[in-house]
Amino acid sequence: MIISANNQKRSVPEIKISDFKYPTSFKETLDYSSPARGKWNIVQTAFLIPESHQIYICAQGCLRGVVLTAAEMNCMDRLSWISVCENDFFDGGLEDDVISGADDIISNMDKKPKAVVLVYSCMHLFAGSDIEMITDSMNKKFPDIKFITGYMQPVRRKSLSPDELMRCQIYSCLEKTGCDENSVNIIGSNFKTDDDSELKISLKNAGINIRDITEAKTYGEFLEMGNSRLNILYDKAAIPAAKQLKKRLGTDFVYIPRTYDFEKTEENYKLLFSKLNLPLPDFSEYKERAAKSVINAKKILGSVPIEIDALSTTAPVSLALFLCENNFNVTKIYLDAVSSDEEKAFDKLKKISPEISVSPLHDPAMRFMNTISAESKKNKILAFGQQAAYFADTGYFVNTVEGEGRYGFSEIEKTMNLLTDAFLNEKDMLKTVSIKGLECDSCLC
Secondary structure, eight states, X not given: OEEOTTSXXXXXOOEEGGGOOSSOOSOOOSOOOOSOOOSOOHHHXXXXXXXXXXXXXXXXXXXXXXXXXXHHTTOGGXXXXXXXXXXXXXXXXXXXXXXXHHXXXXXXXXXXXXXXXXXXXXXXXXXXXXXXXXXXXXXXXXXXXXXXXXXXXXXXXTTSOHHHHHHHHHTTTOOOSSOEEEEEEEOSOSSOOOTTSHHHHHHHHTTOEEEOTTTOOSHHHHHGGGGEEEEEEOOGGGHHHHHHHHHXXXXXXXXXXXXXXXXXXXXXXXXXXXXXXXXXXXXXXXXXXXXXXXXXXXXXXXXXXXXXXXXXXXXXXXXXXXXXHTTOEEXXXXXXXXXXXXXXXXXXXXXXXXXXXXXXXXOGGGGGHHHHHHHHOOSOOEEESHHHHHHHTXXXXXXXXXXXXOOTHHHHHHHHXXXXXXXXXXXXXXXXXXXXXXXXXXXXX
């Protein structure tokens, strides 16, 4: 318990990792979202479809966040909406409202999009709207446009989260019109995989062409992904999409989860190249560079406290374990639950660094965390991720979301360099975290 500036007793959820029980020791409550909103959302994910347009059908409260996201991305020309009111819920005309509204929006466009994502809210679920009938009607009106069903329904997150569901839907328009044995897809990441990653370099050296929605310039280029021989994914949220593509198109997939462990990275590559029936490349150069970056970072960072948040990377526990194994001073992790991918890393981390503290990201009591940190902070804190930076009230942080396009041994090297740069160069934390997603212009500052 900590005394705040106004003499009120305030506490935040916090538990030592040695007492943390997999997968979570935190109670499920109403979700709190801190002012650090760096994580991508389903609006941005759907915008990855080239030459597409989104139409959101929901209440004005929900629309506010959607519109702000589009504005921050400078994509207002790719977004329209149909505002649903309370009386629409009771008069039985929800389907007709969607059809007439979408018809009016599309008919008045000077240039018709190749695809339209119709995104429905919780309201349509509760009302039992006939989504299939709406889609059929729109297909008849605009046969040259592909209509994709999207859902902004957090009430369904116990089955598929909105994030997982949108990843499924954006690939739903892919069809197999042939078979390109020399091409593979990287699917599921919101970010283009780094060109200098050994993942891409080794595939290209083996004569493999790589397709990715994040690199498709046209809708036609995007559709070519339907003919690739294999889907590669390193983001767990893309697994449902990969399974659907395998069932629908017969395209096999390989899941090589992000990790900061040298041996597991090697195992991932063995699995990948075995799937492709290709010899395993020599990654010794990348390993050596990664190892050197760890030594150099340790010399500069010393024993500075490091805090990590679960939105900064899809493998926060693996990152914490790697840092601890290399004698860095990880003091805190912000996460709500441990992913099944990281259960073994979590068990190992508990044993070697039992004093690490864990706090949730979304518990409402976390709204006091930034104030408490500001009052009690005595030493420099290095944060990995916007959420950790906000909660620790520090300007020394790595501004990153979901691991971005980093992967493999090169990711380890880049992570060490990012931590070093963040330690040496202070940022304006509040200005930075007010931007919703990386590569966006904030309309809130």
